[in-house]
Amino acid sequence: MKPLPVEDFVWAGVHLLDVIAHLETLEIFSMLQGQWEVHHQAARKVLNHIETAVPLGNRNSTSVIADVLLSLPEGDVRRRSLQLSIFNFIWIDVLATSTFGAVSFCPCAFDYLPLLDSGAIRSQDFMGCQSQVFAIVSRIARLEQLQLMHQGEMNQQFTGPEFQRQHSELEQQLDYVCQTLREVIEGLVSVTSGLDLDAAMISLIWAYGARVLLQVVIAPIISEQSSIDQTFVNICLERIEALPTRLVMRTAWPYTITGCMAMSESQHHRFRQIINHVLQEAQAPGITWKGLIVMEECWRLRRMHHDHCFGWREAMKSLGARVILT
Known part of the structure; x- marks a missing residue:
């Protein structure tokens, strides 16, 4: 044939x-x-x-x-x-x-990744988050995969300086993207309320969510830390709270990732209130309501076991549900 x-x-x-x-x-x-x-x-x-x-x-x-x-x-x-x-x-x-x-x-x-990097695929045209941020999230996942694949091997070439270099590069990329997006938002907020501003606000929240992801799945391997620095959790939370409720459904992934890593009861209350405000204004919550269920389970496990190491993966395993956070 x-x-x-x-x-x-x-x-x-x-x-x-x-x-x-x-x-x-x-x-x-x-x-x-x-x-x-x-x-x-x-x-x-x-x-x-x-x-x-x-x-x-x-x-x-x-x-x-x-x-x-x-x-x-x-x-x-x-x-x-x-x-x-x-x-x-x-x-x-x-x-x-x-x-x-x-x-x-x-x-x-x-x-x-080359399609996202070149702009041949523009994710912001479809769901709000800019391609450069989407690409960084993917690179974090790939770096975690490489680290896991090399664990236990005698050759530590990747897990040493090269791994640290890639980790630092991702941190620098996220810092640059966050700074750029903040400047874009400041420039647009006084003159427009259109799609460009929406995309910039959504992308910034995703970028802070990526910062939390990087800290959770990569940093403990480097520093062996047992708790998560709350700086980017708090910044992401503040940005989601300030977001128009009609756009919150576009942030289900960073909302859930950061919410699961929130350590205080006051933070937990604020994450719950985000969904309440969306519903009060008759806006669609999207998958964020499933994200809140995952958060609640994560917080419950942490209270039960007095352990800061529980995250969204452990919570979903406990729930018996692998929720995709679209």
């Missing part, structure tokens, strides 16, 4: 990816704990097959999917359609790998 041309092969795979995405969405937004993870593993396998089935000689770069996307003109409706299909996968994958750890998922040869 004659093989499909490369572009047709990619599009056939993307159509299958769209079907999986629809099933995944139904599971994620159900009132019950759905089997979204089964569908996401399937999506990773489809993309892995697309990338590995096409010989290197038949592509212009390391990613055949990126080749097809970038070959389409900017105004072409097919380019927009492909961007949406790819982003639907990226969105869930970044959330899944950062929330549960990349080691939880099957290998996937499709590397979407």
Whole structure:
């Protein structure tokens, strides 16, 4: 049987990816704990097959999917359609790998970081958070995965200076992004209330959430600290409190990540009040209500065991639910 041309092969795979995405969405937004993870593993396998089935000689770069996307003109409706299909996968994958750890998922040869870095995929056009922040969250998840893979090995080359270098680089990137976004918000807040301001405010909250993620999943390996510095938890909490309630649903991931690491009862009360304010103003809470359930379980476990080491992963394990924080 004659093989499909490369572009047709990619599009056939993307159509299958769209079907999986629809099933995944139904599971994620159900009132019950759905089997979204089964569908996401399937999506990773489809993309892995697309990338590995096409010989290197038949592509212009390391990613055949990126080749097809970038070959389409900017105004072409097919380019927009492909961007949406790819982003639907990226969105869930970044959330899944950062929330549960990349080691939880099957290998996937499709590397979407170059698409986020170059702006070929602009996550802010779809869900508010800027691509550069999304990319940093993904890099934190990948660094955690590499660290876990190298644990116990005799060769400490990666876990020593190289690991510290990558960790410091991520910290510096987040500091720069946060400073830039704060300046953008200050410049826009007095002159506009449009989508650019919304995206900047959402992105800043995600960036502070990424700071907390970096501290939780990476820093203890370096410093062996048992408690979490509350600086970025408090900053993120203040930013979410100041956010228009119509936008809170876009911050379910940082809301949950930072809320789980909040240590004081006064912080816990403020995280609860965020959802109350959203509902009082008749706005949609999105998945944040599931995030609050995870927080409450995390806080309960910490009170029961007098242990600061409980986080969102332990809370979800206790609940028997792996919640994807869209």
